[in-house]
Amino acid sequence: MRGLTTTGNPGRNERRRSYDRSRTTRDALIATAERLFAERGLDAVSLREIAAAAGSHNTGAAQYHFGDKERLLEAIFEHRATVLNARRSTLLARATGQATIQATILATVEAIVRPLAELVGHGKYVSFLARLQADHARDHRIRRPESGMDATFRQARDILRHALPTLPEAVFRRRFNLAMRMAIAALADYERAHATETQPDAAAHCATDPTGHDPGGPPSDEELHDLVTDLTEAMSGMLAAPSSRTTTRTVRSGEGRPPAAGTPRADCQSGDDGKPCSTPPGQLPDRP
Template identity: 90%
Template sequence: MKRGWAEWPRGHDKRRRHTGWVSGLTTTGNPGRNERRRSYDRSRTTRDALIATAERLFAERGLDAVSLREIAAAAGSHNTGAAQYHFGDKERLLEAIFEHRATVLNARRSVLLAQATSQATSQATIQATVEAIVRPLAELVGHGQYVSFLARLQADHARDHRIRRPESGTDATFRQARDILRQALPTLPEAVFRRRFNLAMRMAIAALADYERVHATEAQPDAAAHCATDPTGRDPGGPPSGEELHDLVTDLCDLVTDLAEAMSGMLAAPSSRTTTRTVRSGESRPPAAGTPRADCQSGEDGKPCSAPPGQLPDRP
């Protein structure tokens, strides 16, 4: 006997809706779930476009010269409040740029650091570790303007300090590389190492950013990757397409090598602080008149050295 609708067991209509039963036809999937998935994909696409646009505009114009509304408009969003909706404020957007790049940078740097720690000598470890810091950044040339963005950020010391929070983990391998260098230079005073490391990184980022601004528009995607495994700047898999591209790749690889050598020398150079403090304590005689003094170009406190020849300045 055919049952009426009221005679079906309680909850039967829910089971039919769950399986997609409609008027005797069967549908696959969940329309609501599919729509949520499409909405998520659209949101993710918009978010990625905002990050890429913000990176470019910050690199070109500076961090304070670009508003969230300008970023949304330049990203093609019809909603000028899209950047604020996705990130809240500019500080969070800056963090998002770091997070967006962190996966590739940390993965690449981890491989290079593993090679660096397996070196036979301390000097080789220093050279390889410095290269592990610089090379992944160089390989991003032609993939946006991240290095130029970093150069803008490092000029804003207070904001740079806030964005690079250790707990975020976005620059975990960068901090690991710094620790390796510190262990490889045990005789260098901590304050001296910190100053030299900061100076070396600023030099590297400024040099790469300058290259990026001049040549990034000419370079093709993945061009920088040609020098990833060959420090001489030649593509191990064969010549790149076109003489101009080959010159760009070679030039960039040479820049990475030069930076690694310069930064390694800067970090590993003997410190004049030990000699200076020994003389101050009276353990040895001061240098003779006319002898060049390495620390008298400027005082450690930033003041010019005004001591007469043959005498060291009296500093606390």
């Protein structure tokens, strides 16, 4: 009819705009928290500082959206989990089709490392992980296996465990933990060095860019390839190296009896692919 205009539901439109503003604020808080935690440490940054650095006029915004620091740390993981799991799932599909054990190990380790390396230049997530890695108590409190945030990481770990059945359980667990710590520390060092080399005043830039994106951009394809290759080969070598622990002493203690691939255990969690794993819950290495 003439004289009438279609404006939709004003109340619904306003609620949508309010939701969008809230979501934008929340995302800015997560990105800012990731950067500040990475740069200064988990205990050196308050929720009020994060809200102010994110550009919020309400210094209580972080507390409003997340409640406390532990929940904010979980939110950073959740924010990154979708991309990491999708990328790693694609790479793991290739890993399971390899013709040899050695190729399977290399491809599986690459599936763990490459998604993290590809985040360099797109925030400070790897440096954030390095900070969290050093805080064992907080890391264990935050980790929630039932959330599925690191499902593909656990799947990759299980593939590696089945590919190395002669390693005693304790040896595999220790080596995997060491390999992951080495990878995260190395990637964090590279992330910091890359930002400094490509943009000497990167710190000043980050102060005005809450997202913490590297002003120099991500590393080149060649740099990324070299970084991932070096880490993949080093980690694979560490995992697959012969062990002197497969002796009478370790066999007698029970460590030298590795589980057969595909053998379920009552104290074990399985991956998303439904295959039984061999690492007891509560003894999982630090996750990415």
